[in-house]
Amino acid sequence: MIRYAASRLLSLVLSLVAASVVIFALVEVVPGDPAAFMLGLNASPETVAALRAELGLSGSVVSRYLGWIGGMVQGDFGTSYTYRVPVSELILQRIWVSVPLAGYALILSTVIALPIGILSAARRGRPVDYGIMGFTQLGIAVPNFWFAMLLVLLFAITLQLVPAGGFPGWEAGFWAGMTALTLPAIALALPQASILARVMRSALIETLGQDYMRTARAKGLSEGQAICRHGLRNALIPVLTIIGLQFSFLLAGAIIIENVFFLPGLGRLIFQGITQRDLIVVESVTMLLVFAVITVTFLVDIAYAAVDPRLRRR
Structure with a gap:
């Protein structure tokens, strides 16, 4: 019974890792820039760049993925771009x-x-x-x-x-x-x-x-x-x-x-x-x-x- 439960638990962990990669990749390929969407068509490139940095969108894909996963493991789901409150709330x-x-x-x-x-x-x-x-x-x-x-x-x-x-x-x-x-x-x-x-x-x-x-x-x-x-x-x-x-x-x-x-x-x-x-x-x-x-x-x-x-x- 213990071996069976351990094998199922390992499968759970591997499934979570695979799911996180797929979810992050699918969201990344969605066209459009969230910062530009939030500021509107008349926003200057400097303002858009500043908002991207504030939202944590300016780093590399790998660093953003690791930061997202690391935060979720610690209970930090990030901050909503729209509501400007923690996603956990x-x-x-x-x-x-x-x-x-x-x-x-x-x-x-x-x-x-x-x-x-x-x-x-x-x-x-x-x-x-x-x-x-x-x-x-x-x-x-x-x-x-x-x-x-x-x-x-x-x-x-x-x-x-x-x-x-x-x-x-x-x-x-x-x-x-x-x-x-x-x-x-x-x-x-x-x-x-x-x-x-x-x-x-x-x-x-x-x-x-x-x-x-x-x-x-x-x-x-x-x-x-x-x-x-x-x-x-x-x-x-x-x-x-x-x-x-x-x-x-x-x-x-x-x-x-x-x-x-x-x-x-x-x-x-x-x-x-x-x-x-x-x-x-x-x-x-x-x-x-x-x-x-x-x-x-x-x-x-x-x-x-x-x-x-x-x-x-x-």
């Missing part, structure tokens, strides 16, 4: 929207997907199974931003049950904050729930065909008892992978939903950084999200070892 302000939103959506996705996936597997080949698979296919096909707009039209504009967008802040109360995140969380959760339900169904159907499941039923256990006592544990291995990847996607890929609902999260911060040529914000926030994705993947691998003892001997 912007992240701390926005992360309290993005993380609860991703967690809320993941809980909804899991609560919806696992029961219907189990039901579909237990009723395989019957009308219930066909109906569930049809709805999940529709959930995968419909873009989440289009579904988000339908939710706003129905629940916010027509029924006026929840706000159409914006976030009041957690100082307004937990209930107010969760109410503002409900529609975005549903819009994010339903497509993910469709994927997770199909994975749960496929994994459980494969498990139901194993010899130990037939033995359990032959000993007098009902179908439901055999599934609950023996089938779910083994079927959860691929499901854990999807849940981990879904949290990563929900955290890092909610930029469109955050813009639809005007939520001040990390995704919207990246979007604003791109439009304002605030490269240090784009680099640092993207790297933070990559770190979150890779860390979640590492935790999923460790969870694998906890569920499947065969991995502990590798």
